[in-house]
Amino acid sequence: MKTFLTGAAAAALCLGAALPAGAEEWNVSLWGKARAFTSHVEKLAEVLDETTDGEFTLNISYGGLSKNTENLDGISIGAFEMAQFCAGYHRDKNPSITVLELPFLGVNTLEEEIAVSMAVYNHPAVQDDLGRWNAKLLMPSPLPQYNLVGTGEPRTTLEDFDGMRVRATGGIGEAFRTVGAVPTSVTSSEAYAALDSGTVDTVAFAPHAHLSFRTIDMADWWTTNLNPGTVNCPVVVNTDAYEMLSDEHREALDAAIPVVMDHYLEAYGKIYEQWDQVLEERGVEKVTFSEEDLAAFRAKAADPIREKWIADMSAQGLPAQELYDVMMDALAKAQM
Structure with missing residues (x-):
């Protein structure tokens, strides 16, 4: 670790020496490839470059700086x-924001996801929680509701989920566990290999991720309406780096957030225009669950998991x- 830090510090010094006076450059750790999920960060780099006349730039790396599961440690x-x-x-590293991954919250749109995320991010307890990692929450990466792609015979009822091996993390994974499935928390980058090798039978993603990580290429079927929830993926900045920014650059960064979030929503809109066409081209069967099955799923998953989360987090x-009430109040206001 000492060698790593020394090397990083040396690189930073070299970089700083090469920059013009007053210029600032940040390194950004993402993963996968440029896609809708990273479009707000890509747009942020453009906006900052423009609004600061090239004096504040982002150097974006896709996997070259850290594993996606270690980004918080790197921050x-x-x-x-x-x-x-x-x-x-x-x-365990960010327990406060896992409230946003509870199943069946009733969030219907990306705009609503932004509203509930920012309400939670702005809570002092959440800021203290992430502050343990010297991290400042900057903006969410709102994701649509998850659904399954699977191989083999379609799972058309809740009973079919018994023993099903599913790639699902957080509250979504716990939701599937309540109906007999076996959740596995491999990362998004590993999902294709897990499906290909038979480690999992199904993968829970939003449509954009099924496209980005190619799980749709192996799919025999797709669930249209399970909508068990989604994951919460914030963009954070190192608190010290944020505070060391010049006033002008910090103001430029803060002012850019609404602009880049609008761009993010536009990027996702384009994806959903092509989703049905992709399913048809690949011959993927659509599986739609009955309202009775959905109600049974919610009854088994939503209330027990929520109450357990509240008890466990309160004990911590x-x-x-x-936090749960703040989130639901924000959702109610967004849906008015």
Whole structure:
């Protein structure tokens, strides 16, 4: 670790020496490839470059700086200044934001997902929680509701889920466990290999991720309406780096967030215009569950998992009920 930090510090010094006076460059750790899920970060780089006349730039890396499951650790030691991660990758490291991954919350749109995420991110207990990693929550990466792609015979009833091996993290994984499935929390980058090798039978993703990580290429069927929930994947910045920004650059960063979130929503809109066409081209069978099955799924998963989450997080000293209420109040306002 000492060698790594020394090397990183040396690189930073060299980089700083090469930059013009007043210029600042941040390293950003993402994974996979440029896609809708990273479009707000890509747009942020463009906006900052434009609004600061090239004086504040983002150097975006897809996997070259860290594993996606270790991005929060990298932020904590200042290995890079900005990163994206998903709460379900390491629930013990960011317990407060896992409230956003509880199943069947009733979030219907990406706009609603933004509203509930920001309400939770702005809570002092959440800021203290992420502050343990020297991380400041900058913006969410709102994701649509998850559904399954699977191989083999379609699973058309809840009874068919018994023994089903599913790639699902966080609260979604726990939801599937309540109906007899066996959740596996491999990362998104590993999902294709897990499906290909038979480690899992099904993968729970939103449509964009099924496209990005090619799980749709192996799919025989797709569930249209399970909608058990989604994962929460914030973009964070190193707190020290944020505070060391010049006033002008910090203001430019803060002002850019609404702009890049609008761009993110546009990017996802384009994906959903092509989703049905992709399913048809690949001959993927659509599986739609009855309202009775969906109601049974919600009854088994939503209330027990929520109550367990509140009890567990309260035992850890978090204001769990308050966080849940803040989130649901924000959802109610967004749906008005």
